[in-house]
Amino acid sequence: MEVFIEPIGRLINEFAKLPGVGKKTAQRYAYRVINMTEGEARAFADAILDAKRKVRFCKICGNFSEEDICAVCASREGKQICVVKEPKDAIALERLHAFKGVYHVLHGVIDPMNGVTPNDIRVRELLERVQRGGVEEVIMATNPDVEGEATAMYIAKLLKPLGVKVTRLSRGIPIGGELEYTDDVTLERALVERKEL
Amino acid sequence: MEVFIEPIGRLINEFAKLPGVGKKTAQRYAYRVINMTEGEARAFADAILDAKRKVRFCKICGNFSEEDICAVCASREGKQICVVKEPKDAIALERLHAFKGVYHVLHGVIDPMNGVTPNDIRVRELLERVQRGGVEEVIMATNPDVEGEATAMYIAKLLKPLGVKVTRLSRGIPIGGELEYTDDVTLERALVERKEL
Numbered sequence: 398m399e400v401f402i403e404p405i406g407r408l409i410n411e412f413a414k415l416p417g418v419g420k421k422t423a424q425r426y427a428y429r430v431i432n433m434t435e436g437e438a439r440a441f442a443d444a445i446l447d448a449k450r451k452v453r454f455c456k457i458c459g460n461f462s463e464e465d466i467c468a469v470c471a472s473r474e475g476k477q478i479c480v481v482k483e484p485k486d487a488i489a490l491e492r493l494h495a496f497k498g499v500y501h502v503l504h505g506v507i508d509p510m511n512g513v514t515p516n517d518i519r520v521r522e523l524l525e526r527v528q529r530g531g532v533e534e535v536i537m538a539t540n541p542d543v544e545g546e547a548t549a550m551y552i553a554k555l556l557k558p559l560g561v562k563v564t565r566l567s568r569g570i571p572i573g574g575e576l577e578y579t580d581d582v583t584l585e586r587a588l589v590e591r592k593e594l
Numbered sequence: 595m596e597v598f599i600e601p602i603g604r605l606i607n608e609f610a611k612l613p614g615v616g617k618k619t620a621q622r623y624a625y626r627v628i629n630m631t632e633g634e635a636r637a638f639a640d641a642i643l644d645a646k647r648k649v650r651f652c653k654i655c656g657n658f659s660e661e662d663i664c665a666v667c668a669s670r671e672g673k674q675i676c677v678v679k680e681p682k683d684a685i686a687l688e689r690l691h692a693f694k695g696v697y698h699v700l701h702g703v704i705d706p707m708n709g710v711t712p713n714d715i716r717v718r719e720l721l722e723r724v725q726r727g728g729v730e731e732v733i734m735a736t737n738p739d740v741e742g743e744a745t746a747m748y749i750a751k752l753l754k755p756l757g758v759k760v761t762r763l764s765r766g767i768p769i770g771g772e773l774e775y776t777d778d779v780t781l782e783r784a785l786v787e788r789k790e791l
Contacts, residue, residue, distance in 0.1 A: 400685055400688050400689050401685065402649065402658055402659060402660050402664075402665075403648075403660065404641070404644045404645045404647075404648040404649050404660065405645055405649060405658060407641050407644065407645070408641040408642060408644070408645040410641075411637065411638045411641040411642075414626075414634075414638075415622075415623045415626055416622050416623070416626055417619075417622070422614075424682070425612075425613050425614070426612045426613070427645060428681075428682050429611075429612055429613055430642055430645050430646060431645055431646065431649050431658070433646060435646060435647075437611075438642055438643060438645075438646035439643065440608065441608045441611075441642055442639035442640070442642045442643050443639070444601070444604050444605040444607075444608040445605060445608075445627055445635055445638055445639045445642070446635060446636065446639050447601045447604070447605070448601045448602055448604070448605040448624060448627050448628055448635075449627060449628065449630060449632060449635035450601075450632075451600075451601040452599065452601050452602060452628050461599055461602060461628070462599060463599050463600065463601065467599075468599075484625075485621070485625050488597055488598065491597050492597050
């Protein structure tokens with residue numbers, strides 16, 4: 398005899414597909430759903446379907462958008478373009494309310510080991526944006542890992558001949574971090590990229 | 595300008611209603627949904643609605659069931675009844691494959707501070723089951739907290755005049771636990787309920 402009846406077992410399996418969710422956590426989520434009202438469960442299911450159906454990608458920057466052109470691209474100057482790997486990276490930066498330029502979401506990084514070439518991500522679209530003119534600076538904000546660095550270098554090389562300034566987010570010891578517990582690669586980077594006081 | 599577009603923000607809010615899910619985790623779940631195929635999102639939404647619609651409670655024991663009578667009640671002898679607070683407790687016990695009797699889910703415990711009286715939980719139904727005869731033992735398996743203990747004591751008092759054996763799950767130091775790190779109440783209980791070797 399199965400421990401879970403079918404509809405509960407199935408819901409647990411669905412929750413277990415979410416990132417970082419194991420069987421135990423999936424169970425807790427499923428119990429919560431069963432204790433919801435019919436209306437609450439309906440709102441939850443609708444939110445899932447709506448997010449999937451209504452969320453598209455901005456035709457200019459590739460970020461999440463309900464319209465053809467996202468609110469950021471529609472309302473801001475394009476002098477500075479911040480290049481990120483994924484929409485969630487743009488959202489993380491946007492949360493700071495510190496950057497007033499626009500974004501360009503690559504939807505991936507160059508990763509030959511996994512068969513991702515420059516043609517598989519939105520590099521060409523970025524070059525076209527810069528070629529159309531009016532761009533003064535491109536900020537490479539891909540992750541500071543091997544693929545992110547390689548992608549930033551590759552794109553910088555393509556952009557420089559176009560006469561645009563290309564910068565990279567600084568890397569180093571996280572604010573509040575401790576030297577002792579900082580990994581060697583980060584520490585070395587912090588030393589190499591030290592700033593004059 | 596909102597950081598999240600409406601359908602994403604709404605989905606994040608829905609995920610954040612799940613137990614132990616904060617904003618950050620809800621975001622990660624929402625991103626996962628957006629990256630699902632249309633079919634996957636549909637399957638997820640359907641599982642939520644189905645769990646809510648198809649899961650009912652067994653008319654005998656009160657556990658989750660798709661039918662009027664659950665598979666456990668339909669197939670097992672009722673000589674031993676294990677009394678639990680919630681369906682998930684019955685599922686936890688069932689997972690052991692060690693208990694061959696049936697369950698009785700109270701759907702709560704007596705908690706006067708929060709206005710839960712014996713009439714608000716399935717006490718009467720339990721008495722009726724025992725009165726119908728054939729029951730030899732009732733195992734009280736409510737949680738070992740104040741309300742769970744009080745509920746177990748209350749029900750035991752009602753059951754004893756009916757000539758049925760009433761037992762309680764043993765309490766003590768968890769297997770693999772260490773004396774040093776066991777809380778005082780548990781340690782005292784382990785001492786009081788010590789067993790002869």
